Amino acid sequence: MQDSEPSGAETARLAALKATGLLNTQPEDKFDRLTRLARQMFGVKVALVSVVDDQRLWLKSRQGLLDINGAAREVSFTAHAIAQVDIMEVPDALLDARFQHSPLVTGTARIRYYAGAPLTVGDGLRIGALCILDDKPRAPLTQAERQSLRDLADCVEQAIGHVDLHEQSVALQSAQRLGEVVARAQLTFIQEPDRKKAFETLLNDTLALTHSAYGFVGEVRYNADEQPYLITHAITNIAWDEASIAFYAAHAPQGMVFNQPRSLFGSALSSGEVVIANTPAEDPRRGGLPPGHPALNAFLGIPIHHGGKMVAMLGLANRPGGYDLALVDFLHPLLTTIGQLIGAARVQQKHERALIELARLSRVASETTNGVVITDQHGRIEWINEGFTRLSGYELQELMGHRPGDLLQGAETDPQTITLMREALSRGEAFTVDVVNYHKSGQPYWVRINCNPLRDPLGGLQGFIAIESDITREKGDAERIRQNKQRLAAVIDGARIATWEWNVQTGEAVFNERWATMLGYTLDELAPHHVDRWKGLLHPDDLIEAEALLAQHFAGKRSDYETQCRMRHKDGHWVWVNTRGRVTTWTPEGRPHLMFGTQIDISAQQQARIALQEQADYTQAVLDNIVDGLITIDQRGLIVSFNPAAEQIFGYTAAEVVGQNVKMLMPSPHREAHDGYLRDYVDNGHSRIIGVGRELRGQHRNGHLFPIELAVSQVTRGGVPMFVGLVRDITRRKAAEQEIERLAFYDPLTQLPNRRLLMDRLQHAMSTSKRNRRYGALLFMDLDNFKNLNDTAGHAVGDQLLQQVA
Numbered sequence: 192m193q194d195s196e197p198s199g200a201e202t203a204r205l206a207a208l209k210a211t212g213l214l215n216t217q218p219e220d221k222f223d224r225l226t227r228l229a230r231q232m233f234g235v236k237v238a239l240v241s242v243v244d245d246q247r248l249w250l251k252s253r254q255g256l257l258d259i260n261g262a263a264r265e266v267s268f269t270a271h272a273i274a275q276v277d278i279m280e281v282p283d284a285l286l287d288a289r290f291q292h293s294p295l296v297t298g299t300a301r302i303r304y305y306a307g308a309p310l311t312v313g314d315g316l317r318i319g320a321l322c323i324l325d326d327k328p329r330a331p332l333t334q335a336e337r338q339s340l341r342d343l344a345d346c347v348e349q350a351i352g353h354v355d356l357h358e359q360s361v362a363l364q365s366a367q368r369l370g371e372v373v374a375r376a377q378l379t380f381i382q383e384p385d386r387k388k389a390f391e392t393l394l395n396d397t398l399a400l401t402h403s404a405y406g407f408v409g410e411v412r413y414n415a416d417e418q419p420y421l422i423t424h425a426i427t428n429i430a431w432d433e434a435s436i437a438f439y440a441a442h443a444p445q446g447m448v449f450n451q452p453r454s455l456f457g458s459a460l461s462s463g464e465v466v467i468a469n470t471p472a473e474d475p476r477r478g479g480l481p482p483g484h485p486a487l488n489a490f491l492g493i494p495i496h497h498g499g500k501m502v503a504m505l506g507l508a509n510r511p512g513g514y515d516l517a518l519v520d521f522l523h524p525l526l527t528t529i530g531q532l533i534g535a536a537r538v539q540q541k542h543e544r545a546l547i548e549l550a551r552l553s554r555v556a557s558e559t560t561n562g563v564v565i566t567d568q569h570g571r572i573e574w575i576n577e578g579f580t581r582l583s584g585y586e587l588q589e590l591m592g593h594r595p596g597d598l599l600q601g602a603e604t605d606p607q608t609i610t611l612m613r614e615a616l617s618r619g620e621a622f623t624v625d626v627v628n629y630h631k632s633g634q635p636y637w638v639r640i641n642c643n644p645l646r647d648p649l650g651g652l653q654g655f656i657a658i659e660s661d662i663t664r665e666k667g668d669a670e671r672i673r674q675n676k677q678r679l680a681a682v683i684d685g686a687r688i689a690t691w692e693w694n695v696q697t698g699e700a701v702f703n704e705r706w707a708t709m710l711g712y713t714l715d716e717l718a719p720h721h722v723d724r725w726k727g728l729l730h731p732d733d734l735i736e737a738e739a740l741l742a743q744h745f746a747g748k749r750s751d752y753e754t755q756c757r758m759r760h761k762d763g764h765w766v767w768v769n770t771r772g773r774v775t776t777w778t779p780e781g782r783p784h785l786m787f788g789t790q791i792d793i794s795a796q797q798q799a800r801i802a803l804q805e806q807a808d809y810t811q812a813v814l815d816n817i818v819d820g821l822i823t824i825d826q827r828g829l830i831v832s833f834n835p836a837a838e839q840i841f842g843y844t845a846a847e848v849v850g851q852n853v854k855m856l857m858p859s860p861h862r863e864a865h866d867g868y869l870r871d872y873v874d875n876g877h878s879r880i881i882g883v884g885r886e887l888r889g890q891h892r893n894g895h896l897f898p899i900e901l902a903v904s905q906v907t908r909g910g911v912p913m914f915v916g917l918v919r920d921i922t923r924r925k926a927a928e929q930e931i932e933r934l935a936f937y938d939p940l941t942q943l944p945n946r947r948l949l950m951d952r953l954q955h956a957m958s959t960s961k962r963n964r965r966y967g968a969l970l971f972m973d974l975d976n977f978k979n980l981n982d983t984a985g986h987a988v989g990d991q992l993l994q995q996v997a
Contacts, residue, residue: 204273205245208318211351213242213251215516221350222252225321229343230254233336235304235323240347241269242310242319257324259300266293268324272307273317278337280306283328304329308344312351321347365400365521372396373528380532387444390424393532397505397525398427401518404509405429405485409449410533411460411494411501419460420450421504431483454478456506459492463501466492469513489513493522497530502537505529562638562659565645568652570594570616582638582661584631595657601629612642619644619652625662637666689790691725695745695774695783698722709768709792711761730757730765737770744774745783752786755793767797820918828852828869831913840899840920842892853916858890873912881905881914886921897922941993 208214222240230238237255241248248267250260264270271289272279284290284303295302304327307320321344332340376393383389394408405427411419423446430436442448451457458476459466468474468490480487491514495503505526507514562579566572572590580586583599590598600609608626615622621643628638642657689706693699700720707714710728717724726734733756744752751773757765772788820837824830830853833845841848841856848855854865871877884902891897900919905912936948944952953969960967974996981989 201245204316204318207313207316208242208244209520211242211312211318212517213318213351214244214249215520216251218252222347223254225343225346225350226252226254229321229323229340232339232343233306233323235325235329237322237324239322239324240310240319241267241307241322243267243270243273251319255324257300257302259295262295266295268295268302268305269307269320269322272320272322273309276309276317278306278308278332278340279320280331280337282331285328301326303327306332306340308340310344310348310351312348320344368400369521369525372400373524376525376528376532380535386536387424389532393529394425394427397522398507400525401507401522402510403491403507406505406507408529409446409504409506410536411503418450419501420448421456421460422446422448429485431485435481435483451478455490456492456504459494459504460501463494463496465494465516465519466490467514467516491518493519493526495526495530495533497534503529503533561661563656564590564595564659565654565656566595567654568619570655573654579659582630582636582659583628599628601627601635603627603635604629612640615642616655625666628659636661637663689768689792691772691788691790693722693772693786693788695786696778700725706790709790710758710766716761728758730759733757752788755797766792767794769793820916820920822853822856822916822918824853824914824916826869826873826912826914828854828866837918840918841889856889858888858896861887862890869914889918889920898925940990941996 226238226240229235235255237253237257239250239254240252241250243249243264246264248259248262248264248269250258253260259267268279268281268290281287281290282304284293284296284305290296290302290305293302294300302324304325305322307322309317310319310321311317321340323340372393375396376389379389379392380386383392390408394406397408398404398406407423407426409421409423409426411421413419423443426443426447428439428443430439449456450460452461453476455466455468455471455474455476455478457478466476468476471477471487471490486509488509491505491507491510493505494501495505497503505522510518562582563576564572564579565574571592571594572587575585575587575590585598596604596609596612604627608624612622612624612626621641623639623641625637625639627635629635638659639662640657640659642655644655645653647653689709690703691706692701698721700722702714702717702720704714707717714720729737733754737754737756740749740752740754743749751771753769753771755767755769758768760766769791770788771790772786774783774786776784778784817834817836820840821832821834822830822837823832830848830851833843833848838844843856852866854862857865872881881903884900886898886900888896889899898921900921902917904915904917906915907913936944936951938945956967959965974992977989977992980992
């Protein structure tokens with residue numbers, strides 16, 4: 192796309208191209224025969240008939256698989272071919288500076304060889320070329336081959352010039368009708384004060400011209416987010432029931448508003464491109480029709496641009512045979528007229544509003560607190576408002592015929608500012624200055640003068656109007672700000688804080704001396720100061736995260752930018768820094784402009800953090816590998832951590848218990864009482880377990896109970912009390928203790944209490960009887976003749992007898 196307005200020659204060339212009717216049309220045999228012949232004659236992969244408009248490449252005929260139709264003009268070979276009279280040949284595009292970086296060469300098209308014979312129409316206007324292409328370099332054409340290519344191009348030119356007389360007649364009649372519609376539209380807008388009627392006439396003429404059933408003409412406006420929406424100036428009445436009839440009557444007169452993005456016209460609005468839908472029911476851009484709506488068989492939505500911006504849209508529907516780009520090109524004069532009429536209507540509305548605003552300003556000028564002064568073309572005062580009197584102390588009769596500076600300027604008024612004002616007045620130009628004036632009492636005060644020339648409709652200078660604002664306080668504030676900036680600079684220097692400024696659009700950067708010395712450099716060694724210098728010093732692993740955070744800040748997802756990263760010191764080691772900044776100004780397009788920030792050396796903090804992390808990792812490794820269970824709970828009794836040993840003891844995984852109440856690991860009655868114990872401790876400090884080790888029973892996941900030894904301590908984490916329990920499964924220890932007791936107090940053969948247990952129980956019974964003054968009895972049992980049995984039958988039989996008696 193061309194960035195500037197086309198020259199006269201280019202305008203003529205584009206008009207000639209449009210007159211050929213080649214753009215946006217289907218392939219034709221008369222051109223395809225010639226491209227087939229060219230491809231065969233020269234043994235190339237592709238042969239084309241291509242034309243170039245102001246933006247893109249259009250292929251009228253193509254032989255071969257390569258499809259570059261619609262390629263941008265600036266990257267096409269043909270755009271260069273039409274710039275010269277003779278055949279343009281490129282034996283190897285990778286070796287040609289004009290094309291070696293073109294996407295048609297480096298991309299999927301992979302064009303390496305090109306030869307193009309320009310196609311000329313009218314008075315030597317070159318509109319395109321007959322081209323032969325290949326994906327491999329080729330030797331230059333011989334003179335005979337060049338002549339053959341030129342001869343084929345001449346045949347193409349003859350085919351372009353051969354237009355059917357009937358087609359010419361039809362096209363001429365259509366052009367005449369189009370001219371009549373355009374002329375009537377322009378005349379109607381001049382003569383008809385009612386803009387709505389003028390647009391309705393324009394719409395009806397357009398429907399008749401295009402044989403469309405219904406349509407609309409609407410103005411494109413923009414909401415606060417710069418999103419376009421449509422308000423109709425004329426729309427066909429296709430109401431189909433009482434509700435739609437009432438809706439049309441209520442909204443059509445002042446204009447219907449449409450802003451649905453998911454629709455055919457919404458697609459045209461959002462993209463700014465023509466939308467053609469000849470099978471709307473199957474088009475993925477459709478939005479659906481309400482029940483009863485007349486059938487939509489074809490749709491054409493044309494955004495209309497004026498002054499570089501989309502200002503209107505023409506919508507047409509149900510043309511027999513549908514719509515195509517050729518019709519859009521045909522309607523171009525009408526579309527231009529609609530854009531101009533919308534623009535004119537807007538200018539008129541602005542003019543009407545300006546008249547209203549002028550009346551308001553006249554009143555405001557009299558009542559505003561700012562000073563307003565009007566002078567003649569020589570600068571002599573003709574009128575002042577009350578605000579000027581309050582500001583200066585002078586009445587109108589005291590100032591009439593004087594120049595303001597004659598009475599208001601004094602010793603502290605800057606001579607250079609006075610000169611600037613006088614020169615601007617002598618040239619009849621506007622100016623804005625800050626200057627010291629003097630009150631009638633002699634008291635100086637600062638004013639900001641915004642002075643503009645007053646001109647008649649022909650541009651002649653009639654005088655000047657100046658608005659003076661008292662900025663004495665502002666100047667005082669500015670002086671305080673300047674002093675504060677000095678103090679801030681002193682603080683930054685004293686605190687050894689590095690600062691940076693970055694123009695995001697140009698990449699230019701400003702660093703202070705501390706920024707450089709932090710990395711072992713001087714500022715001169717870091718020149719040129721550019722963001723690429725910062726990127727080059729940043730650790731590659733940190734650069735990715737830093738750029739991602741910047742992108743989030745630029746997109747408004749983060750209020751500021753902050754990261755901790757490593758930067759390479761001059762001697763080679765890495766320096767940890769904390770960088771923080773914020774965009775302070777944005778471009779009119781909403782892109783980031785200027786960004787300011789600070790940078791602090793945090794290497795010592797990082798080393799301390801790493802040491803703490805290593806200690807934490809070591810501690811965690813110890814906790815994960817001790818044989819005792821370690822369980823942490825909060826003040827509500829909810830489990831916060833559960834180490835592997837605890838998982839082994841209770842049969843639960845940490846994921847199953849974290850967040851659950853620890854009482855799930857306890858049997859009754861402790862389960863029911865636990866929350867009360869914990870609450871009593873938190874509220875009153877009454878401890879039953881905390882700080883005291885004791886033996887309890889735990890409940891395994893499978894439900895069985897087992898003995899545990901529990902010790903609970905209170906700790907504080909982040910200022911919040913927590914409780915750490917150390918749990919040990921003492922099932923084996925209890926079993927061992929029971930076995931020792933059994934061996935000490937029971938006979939191993941009969942499992943009856945032995946003499947030691949008998950004496951213990953006997954002593955206990957005697958003490959109890961004595962204390963309670965009661966009597967007891969001791970019963971002895973003996974087996975008669977046991978010795979004889981033991982001697983005759985053996986000890987084994989004797990042992991069996993003892994076991995049976997026991």
